[in-house]
Amino acid sequence: MLMDQAMNIMEKLVKELKDAPPEKRNYFLKTAVMLFEISAEAMKESPEFREGFALVHSEFLKYPESKETILQSIDAYEKYIQ
Numbered sequence: 001m002l003m004d005q006a007m008n009i010m011e012k013l014v015k016e017l018k019d020a021p022p023e024k025r026n027y028f029l030k031t032a033v034m035l036f037e038i039s040a041e042a043m044k045e046s047p048e049f050r051e052g053f054a055l056v057h058s059e060f061l062k063y064p065e066s067k068e069t070i071l072q073s074i075d076a077y078e079k080y081i082q
Helices: 002-018 022-045 047-060 064-081
Strands: none
């Protein structure tokens, strides 16, 4: 029951954000950037976080949906490493 309520709240928030004016979206984006910064720090400091991050990405690479991402990665590597 609690899970259903939480999911309903999340769905409403996402719909509201999708239809929100630019200034409200920008507020959300600033918050998201802060979360990315915290994640980058956690990457540096936490072996457990790095392990979880690697696990998710390794799993993603096993599926055909990742093909385009892999190809883009190869192109970027060839472009920027040379």
